[in-house]
Amino acid sequence: xxxxxxxxxxxxxxxxxxxxxxxxxxxxxxxxxxxxxxxxxxxxxxxxxxxxxxxxxxxxxxxxxxxxxxxxxxxxxxxxxxxxxxxxxxxxxxxxxxxxxxxxxxxxxxxxxxxxxxxxxxxxxxxxxxxxxxxxxxxxxxxxxxxxxxxxxxxxxxxxxxxxxxxxxxxxxxxxxxxxxxxxxxxxxxxxxxxxxxxxxxxxxxxxxxxxxxxxxxxxxxxxxxxxxxxxxxxxxxxxxxxxxxxxxxxxxxxxxxxxxxxxxxxxxxxxxxxxxxxxxxxxxxxxxxxxxxxxxxxxxxxxxxxxxxxxxxxxxxxxxxxxxxxxxxxxxxxxxxxxxxxxxxxxxxxxxxxxxxxxxxxxxxxxxxxxxxxxxxxxxxxxxxxxxxxxxxxxxxxxxxxxxxxxxxxxxxxxxxxxxxxxxxxxxxxxxxxxxxxxxxxxxxxxxxxxxxxxxxxxxxxxxxxxxxxxxxxxxxxxxxxxxxxxxxxxxxxxxxxxxxxxxxxxxxxxxxxxxxxxxxxxxxxxxxxxxxxxxxxxxxxxxxxxxxxxxxxxxxxxxxxxxxxxxxxxxxxxxxxxxxxxxxxx
Amino acid sequence: xxxxxxxxxxxxxxxxxxxxxxxxxxxxxxxxxxxxxxxxxxxxxxxxxxxxxxxxxxxxxxxxxxxxxxxxxxxxxxxxxxxxxxxxxxxxxxxxxxxxxxxxxxxxxxxxxxxxxxxxxxxxxxxxxxxxxxxxxxxxxxxxxxxxxxxxxxxxxxxxxxxxxxxxxxxxxxxxxxxxxxxxxxxxxxxxxxxxxxxxxxxxxxxxxxxxxxxxx
Numbered sequence: 003x004x005x006x007x008x009x010x011x012x013x014x015x016x017x018x019x020x021x022x023x024x025x026x027x028x029x030x031x032x033x034x035x036x037x038x039x040x041x042x043x044x045x046x047x048x049x050x051x052x053x054x055x056x057x058x059x060x061x062x063x064x065x066x067x068x069x070x071x072x073x074x075x076x077x078x079x080x081x082x083x084x085x086x087x088x089x090x091x092x093x094x095x096x097x098x099x100x101x102x103x104x105x106x107x108x109x110x111x112x113x114x115x116x117x118x119x120x121x122x123x124x125x126x127x128x129x130x131x132x133x134x135x136x137x138x139x140x141x142x143x144x145x146x147x148x149x150x151x152x153x154x155x156x157x158x159x160x161x162x163x164x165x166x167x168x169x170x171x172x173x174x175x176x177x178x179x180x181x182x183x184x185x186x187x188x189x190x191x192x193x194x195x196x197x198x199x200x201x202x203x204x205x206x207x208x209x210x211x212x213x214x215x216x217x218x219x220x221x222x223x224x225x226x227x228x229x230x231x232x233x234x235x236x237x238x239x240x241x242x243x244x245x246x247x248x249x250x251x252x253x254x255x256x257x258x259x260x261x262x263x264x265x266x267x268x269x270x271x272x273x274x275x276x277x278x279x280x281x282x283x284x285x286x287x288x289x290x291x292x293x294x295x296x297x298x299x300x301x302x303x304x305x306x307x308x309x310x311x312x313x314x315x316x317x318x319x320x321x322x323x324x325x326x327x328x329x330x331x332x333x334x335x336x337x338x339x340x341x342x343x344x345x346x347x348x349x350x351x352x353x354x355x356x357x358x359x360x361x362x363x364x365x366x367x368x369x370x371x372x373x374x375x376x377x378x379x380x381x382x383x384x385x386x387x388x389x390x391x392x393x394x395x396x397x398x399x400x401x402x403x404x405x406x407x408x409x410x411x412x413x414x415x416x417x418x419x420x421x422x423x424x425x426x427x428x429x430x431x432x433x434x435x436x437x438x439x440x441x442x443x444x445x446x447x448x449x450x451x452x453x454x455x456x457x458x459x460x461x462x463x464x465x466x467x468x469x470x471x472x473x474x475x476x477x478x479x480x481x482x483x484x485x486x487x488x489x490x491x492x493x494x495x496x497x498x499x500x501x502x503x504x505x506x507x508x509x510x511x512x513x514x515x516x517x518x519x520x521x522x523x524x525x526x527x528x529x530x531x532x533x534x535x536x537x538x539x540x541x542x543x544x545x546x547x548x549x550x551x552x553x554x555x556x557x558x559x560x561x562x563x564x565x566x567x568x569x570x571x572x573x574x575x576x577x578x579x580x581x582x583x584x585x586x587x588x589x590x
Numbered sequence: 591x592x593x594x595x596x597x598x599x600x601x602x603x604x605x606x607x608x609x610x611x612x613x614x615x616x617x618x619x620x621x622x623x624x625x626x627x628x629x630x631x632x633x634x635x636x637x638x639x640x641x642x643x644x645x646x647x648x649x650x651x652x653x654x655x656x657x658x659x660x661x662x663x664x665x666x667x668x669x670x671x672x673x674x675x676x677x678x679x680x681x682x683x684x685x686x687x688x689x690x691x692x693x694x695x696x697x698x699x700x701x702x703x704x705x706x707x708x709x710x711x712x713x714x715x716x717x718x719x720x721x722x723x724x725x726x727x728x729x730x731x732x733x734x735x736x737x738x739x740x741x742x743x744x745x746x747x748x749x750x751x752x753x754x755x756x757x758x759x760x761x762x763x764x765x766x767x768x769x770x771x772x773x774x775x776x777x778x779x780x781x782x783x784x785x786x787x788x789x790x791x792x793x794x795x796x797x798x799x800x801x802x803x804x805x806x807x
Contacts, residue, residue: 089701090709198689351686352684385686469685575708
């Protein structure tokens with residue numbers, strides 16, 4: 003390729019220009035202009051996001067981008083959150099850390115989601131990267147407080163330690179609580195999220211830590227930190243912007259007044275979460291800061307009922323994000339719609355997900371109210387027990403700016419409760435009116451028709467979740483052939499089989515991944531797909547033993563297909579089968 | 591997807607059946623519920639006194655092929671109860687993360703391993719109120735096993751090869767004990783992981799009752 007443009011600018015100039023370009027899409031585009039731009043870009047890329055850790059290998063990454071400072075990796079598919087991916091499936095980060103430890107000595111940030119990270123890797127991180135600043139472990143597992151102690155002890159420049167929703171094993175350490183491993187001269191903490199820890203926290207270590215870190219903005223405590231201790235912490239850190247409380251089941255007037263005093267000094271506080279087992283009386287302590295709040299997460303606050311929730315949200319005029327249990331009920335959502343005109347995101351979680359009868363007065367009406375009253379609402383996750391096409395149409399017309407719409411009607415295949423018809427038309431209205439919709443989760447009684455609508459209108463759709471829906475392969479075909487921007491598709495318990503999958507094989511290379519469980523895809527089709535498409539890993543996850551001990555037409559339990567440039571992975575457990583498996587040869 | 595489930599209407603199925611024998615519901619295994627207004631007890635499971643072969647097999651995978659159906663020999667239950675069983679055991683539905691499932695209670699997840707099976711399972715001990723409920727749930731999870739009620743001992747057996755398993759657990763001090771020795775609450779507090787050990791290998795563990803003292807201390 004003739005180098006024309008590149009040779010007229012010194013590399014330093016181009017590099018400087020590129021430093022203003024941050025988005026991956028844009029950097030990818032720059033790198034295709036010519037060979038010299040490709041080279042300059044790859045040497046200057048500092049931030050890399052790998053959406054599927056098996057799509058590329060550490061070696062390939064390091065070869066192309068030799069000086070990465072911020073690495074983000076995602077591992078298991080989303081349905082792993084709901085126990086659909088068996089233990090031991092994979093997503094091991096150890097090889098990545100090992101490779102990075104020698105290739106990227108200046109690495110500053112590691113963000114992982116749904117990955118398995120052992121204590122050894124945490125220790126390696128703490129000792130390999132002198133300038134390490136940010137560690138975010140989202141829904142991860144495989145490590146213990148030992149690993150955290152190593153991070154605390156060795157990462158002198160640590161700013162952020164965020165364990166959001168990870169599973170951490172608590173080991174009784176003779177060397178003292180892991181928090182006390184932060185050295186006395188360590189003062190750079192900005193963000194600490196330990197909300198997921200089940201174990202006790204050394205309060206003295208915590209208090210000293212909070213007291214000596216003047217830049218602390220975010221502090222999410224775990225259940226074990228009682229409210230009376232919270233006031234002490236707040237006195238030490240009045241500059242906090244985001245706070246997650248612990249639990250407080252007994253209402254004590256002295257604790258409440260201390261809390262009121264402490265909160266009144268926190269002029270910057272904008273985000274609240276936690277509230278496990280909190281006596282509702284403590285909420286009055288929160289009222290003074292309500293008008294400043296932009297984010298409120300009460301989704302673990304099982305002791306706070308509708309009337310208290312209404313009083314609370316009615317004072318949060320600047321609220322942008324609310325996560326709450328369905329205790330808020332339709333009435334509470336009406337109050338929300340009336341008071342919180344700046345609301346952008348709403349998530350309503352079920353207080354009794356396995357109950358057969360509704361335990362709260364929350365219906366489709368609550369969501370309709372919010373869609374009417376909150377003009378900026380664009381992101382919704384809503385669990386309920388009844389829905390109607392009318393309501394969905396109204397929501398769609400009210401909120402054409404919707405970008406994420408996830409509706410979970412708890413009972414599978416529930417029809418429109420007014421007409422007893424399917425909810426095809428309602429969801430059809432959503433995709434038709436909401437032209438910027440990027441994420442959609444379906445539920446209720448749905449036929450192939452809804453997929454026709456989605457294929458026709460869902461042109462910007464990037465992620466689709468489907469459960470207990472559809473009649474035939476036509477449904478899957480509509481999705482795969484119509485949704486041009488689809489990246490992630492996850493399906494469970496639908497009558498989708500071989501035909502649509504094989505007919506749209508090429509589409510799968512344009513997507514990050516496809517998950518199908520309890521559907522009708524045969525092992526024969528999986529083998530064929532794997533053979534036809536070498537750039538895809540077709541993983542059959544089946545715990546019943548070798549697939550060829552059953553007829554080839556027998557449907558597989560689970561199927562995970564993803565595009566990759568690094569070929570079949572080498573760490574597959576015994577229950578994952580690919581086209582190369584042949585039990586007769588004794589391979590596994 | 592099974593033709594059985596294709597036109598599934600929840601109300602008609604539940605009302606039409608006599609649920610005396612097998613009171614299976616939508617609850618998680620072992621979760622006890624309030625009695626509804628109609629007097630239907632929700633969430634109850636059959637007692638241990640009825641030693642029934644529960645071999646449920648992989649109930650949420652359907653084979654259309656007749657040959658394939660025959661191979662799922664484990665499915666001994668009849669059609670109607672089978673669909674209720676599937677309903678009761680819908681894994682991962684509704685899609686609520688484990689940390690949210692029982693907002694009221696704290697969760698206590700431990701890993702369960704079975705000798706000879708390459709896969710682990712995780713159970714939340716807080717969901718059960720007794721050893722019976724736990725063993726019953728384990729039986730559901732490792733569907734090749736049945737519970738044999740023999741001389742008041744709760745053992746698990748794989749009828750396919752007659753291998754007997756004994757439930758053991760590792761406590762906070764790192765010792766391996768037989769499940770069932772201590773009061774339930776104490777067990778929940780101290781249990782770190784559970785292993786279904788082959789009976790033949792379980793010699794040498796802390797004896798269950800004085801009469802069953804093993805030869806080694």
